[in-house]
Amino acid sequence: MSGTQPHQPLAGITVLDLSHVYNGPYATFLMAMAGAEVIKIEPFEGEHLRSRGDMGGAALPFAMLNSNKKPVTLNLKSEQGRALLKEMVQRADILVENFAPGVMDRLGVGAAVLHEVNPRLVYGSSSGYGKEGPYRDYPAMDLVMQAMCGVIECTGYPDQPPVKAGAAMCDFMAGIHLYGAIMTALFERERTGKGRTVEVSMQEATYASLASNLGMFHARGAAAPSRTGNRHGGLGISPYNVYPTTDGYVVLNAPGDHHFRAILEVMGRSDLKDDPRFTSRSTRVANFNDVDTLIENWTTTLPKHEVAKRMQAAKVPCAPVRGLAEVMADENMHARGSLQWIDHPDLGKVVLPHSPLIFEGSERRPIEPSLPLGAMNDEVYGTWLGHSPEELKAMREQGIIS
Numbered sequence: 001m002s003g004t005q006p007h008q009p010l011a012g013i014t015v016l017d018l019s020h021v022y023n024g025p026y027a028t029f030l031m032a033m034a035g036a037e038v039i040k041i042e043p044f045e046g047e048h049l050r051s052r053g054d055m056g057g058a059a060l061p062f063a064m065l066n067s068n069k070k071p072v073t074l075n076l077k078s079e080q081g082r083a084l085l086k087e088m089v090q091r092a093d094i095l096v097e098n099f100a101p102g103v104m105d106r107l108g109v110g111a112a113v114l115h116e117v118n119p120r121l122v123y124g125s126s127s128g129y130g131k132e133g134p135y136r137d138y139p140a141m142d143l144v145m146q147a148m149c150g151v152i153e154c155t156g157y158p159d160q161p162p163v164k165a166g167a168a169m170c171d172f173m174a175g176i177h178l179y180g181a182i183m184t185a186l187f188e189r190e191r192t193g194k195g196r197t198v199e200v201s202m203q204e205a206t207y208a209s210l211a212s213n214l215g216m217f218h219a220r221g222a223a224a225p226s227r228t229g230n231r232h233g234g235l236g237i238s239p240y241n242v243y244p245t246t247d248g249y250v251v252l253n254a255p256g257d258h259h260f261r262a263i264l265e266v267m268g269r270s271d272l273k274d275d276p277r278f279t280s281r282s283t284r285v286a287n288f289n290d291v292d293t294l295i296e297n298w299t300t301t302l303p304k305h306e307v308a309k310r311m312q313a314a315k316v317p318c319a320p321v322r323g324l325a326e327v328m329a330d331e332n333m334h335a336r337g338s339l340q341w342i343d344h345p346d347l348g349k350v351v352l353p354h355s356p357l358i359f360e361g362s363e364r365r366p367i368e369p370s371l372p373l374g375a376m377n378d379e380v381y382g383t384w385l386g387h388s389p390e391e392l393k394a395m396r397e398q399g400i401i402s
Contacts, residue, residue, distance in 0.1 A: 009359050010031055016092045028096050030176075059347055096125075104125075122195045153226050162227060239252050239284070245304040252299075342367055377402075
């Protein structure tokens with residue numbers, strides 16, 4: 001097919017993407033931006049994210065995760081549709097799905113069947129809890145997984161109800177791990193000539209992100225607070241918090257003693273460098289409130305960008321708390337090409353992300369905006385698989401493709 005990028009790491013690799021919403025589509029987005037040909041296979045009504053636009057909030061996420069993919073429609077509930085999928089599998093390197101466990105097997109196109117069709121296929125699967133275990137059949141979405149993984153319980157203030165993370169972190173943590181698992185299996189295939197099935201559960205992909213909270217629980221047991229607000233999850237660093245300014249907030253973190261001494265210098269309070277409350281990380285942790293009051297009394301006199309500018313100049317980990325408009329216009333990410341202004345045929349001029357994976361020596365693959373449902377049916381089924389216009393017409397009439 002057209003559009004291959006010979007200078008990209010995954011040039012020549014063909015991916016069949018049956019995934020939906022965030023988890024699987026992010027893994028395949030990373031593959032597409034690394035040069036793979038990604039064929040996005042959708043039911044006639046489109047994948048779930050295409051139809052989530054009741055409040056106008058789904059169109060941009062869909063565009064963000066589906067750049068450089070070739071969308072086709074396919075009725076996998078028909079025998080002819082499954083046969084068409086197998087034709088594609090014969091020529092593909094990777095297949096990705098994030099259906100509930102057992103769905104692909106019930107359709108008759110599970111991993112075992114597809115490996116008979118193509119033993120070199122790397123079959124990547126992701127679900128909430130994995131395809132084995134007592135939670136296998138529980139329904140799973142990001143909100144549910146945040147609750148089950150402990151994210152919600154750890155987020156918020158100790159004297160208030162728990163809250164979810166603002167980001168869909170379980171979905172994307174799983175998508176990143178799924179990409180890693182598939183690439184590992186692809187590397188193995190280059191050595192052995194044989195593909196394999198890999199799977200990633202959202203639950204397992206998220207667990208390690210709670211390292212600080214788990215560390216405190218291990219050390220303190222029931223005495224450990226479940227939520228620490230904006231302080232360190234393990235209450236092991238001070239200062240580590242969000243501080244008010246004249247026009248918003250900043251975050252400030254002093255992981256080392258030299259960072260805190262630099263903070264004192266920036267604030268004009270070097271006279272406190274020998275204060276026993278502040279001389280070491282341990283003493284600062286024991287005096288959280290005094291540390292935070294000291295810093296807050298200074299930050300509330302300045303705008304957030306000025307606070308950040310002064311702290312950053314002193315090599316102190318500090319940043320303004322920015323709104324989404326500021327983040328989308330980020331100078332650094334636009335300069336690096338990881339955010340780009342794109343003229344999208346449906347959305348107009350929008351900011352879209354490129355992959356965060358940089359392959360030195362290769363130029364970034366140009367972003368090709370996401371396409372309408374089934375836009376590449378003729379190219380994929382006709383040009384790539386070799387079916388005639390008459391055959392394609394018959395497939396449409398028979399409800400195999402739309």
